[in-house]
Amino acid sequence: MAAINTRTSPKKESTIVDAGHSFTEENYLKTILKLSEQSEDAVSTNAIAFRLGTKAATVTDMIRKLSQKKLIHYKKYQGVRLTARGTKVAWAIVRRHRLWEVFLTEKLHFKWDEIHNIAEELEHINSEELVKRLDKFLGFPKFDPHGDPIPDSKGRLSRISRTTIKEMQIKQTAIMTGVIDHTSPFLRHLEMLKLTPGKEIKLLRMLDFDGSCIISINRGEETYISSLVASNILVSIRNEKV
Amino acid sequence: MAAINTRTSPKKESTIVDAGHSFTEENYLKTILKLSEQSEDAVSTNAIAFRLGTKAATVTDMIRKLSQKKLIHYKKYQGVRLTARGTKVAWAIVRRHRLWEVFLTEKLHFKWDEIHNIAEELEHINSEELVKRLDKFLGFPKFDPHGDPIPDSKGRLSRISRTTIKEMQIKQTAIMTGVIDHTSPFLRHLEMLKLTPGKEIKLLRMLDFDGSCIISINRGEETYISSLVASNILVSIRNEKV
DNA sequence: ACTTAAATTTCGACTTGTCTAAACATTTTA
């Protein structure tokens, strides 16, 4: 998978503070942010390489560059952490990504599992104004179609308590707020079950021998889901809006 | 103006026939198409270089590449012409550009003169499906906000007869359908005059000594425009919808 | 602690797109 396309630049123009990172740099930042969220430790070269489908050698080079730009902290062999600035830039990218995902599903009616790749390209479009207007056009959504929170323009997140169906009590009701597994097969499976963020879920029974669950969606008829599925669906017991 | 950003590829996936040209290649094709429309002759290296803000040497290299890919006809020192395939690809890019321009003005309420640069980035997003759905979402528009026709998915154009205000008869009425000059200062000037595609224009008088015109817009009060302005506004005498 | 295993970095090297300077073609024009 070699790099083939080249853009004509981070334009001269525009944003007050932190624009003008290359497509590739942005992808590294985003990846480091994701990886940082999954554990407290510094992010390893290999982990980044794996996520990006590149090689460790390549990552080392880019890491040095990002470090020079003060977007990450880096000591040889010690892995990396985002700086405050790096964090801000990374969240801005995530914000764009999730806003575009909302656009793709709500306005263009793409299915849940088709939007990620397109949003992956759209997120790099480089215009503060565009994002601001898109946000407004979409009605300032707080969560993306997968239930992940959309940071506001300052990078602040709406945090809601989220547990999985596995943690629910029998007869308890909750609102689905997202998924843990974001892969296409899983999303398609949920699509089929009509199990999407915002739906009301009541846990009717949990079977002892394999942990599978019987639930009712939006007060509808009984639906059977495996233990694995149940443990990958995030819900909020309280009444936060999705 | 050096190349800084690199995309991660024309993905493996998707479109039946002609996808997977680099950002840069697409820009060359689009430029060659534009230049081709302005005259019958083959397009010169220098003309391309000027439009793209690069140097002739650079253009020669890219031209060889495009020629190898059979997107253009090329004989040394003779300039280039698009092949049938190249033409198709180029129109597809123009289509995407103009659809995004409609989106930016109609949905995000960008002003006339702000949209070009953003559309310039959006046009390279690489998904047939996205364009198809965007087109539908926008109601299958036939013209962009500047009045330029949007080719359909087969590359067919809505052609309407277009002349300038200078060609109109006194007391004749016409619909504004577009502009010749697409530069920001001119567009802002028209914005100020409330002179945009779709408006009804009646030519009241044309002054002999400098060719300036007095018109009425949408049956409103008299507006004075210079000869230069008049000659850059396209109108359709017949009743085609814009 | 010492040796092996695993992860990381360095070292060329390649590709895309770019540039400058020099060589070469085509036009113009005198």
Added chain:
DNA sequence: TAAAATGTTTAGACAAGTCGAAATTTAAGT
């Protein structure tokens, strides 16, 4: 039509991002 001007191509070089192989560092195991 030959000389000058203009336009185009070649050649060599460079930045960005990538890779494989070799060297280096850290971590693990006994």
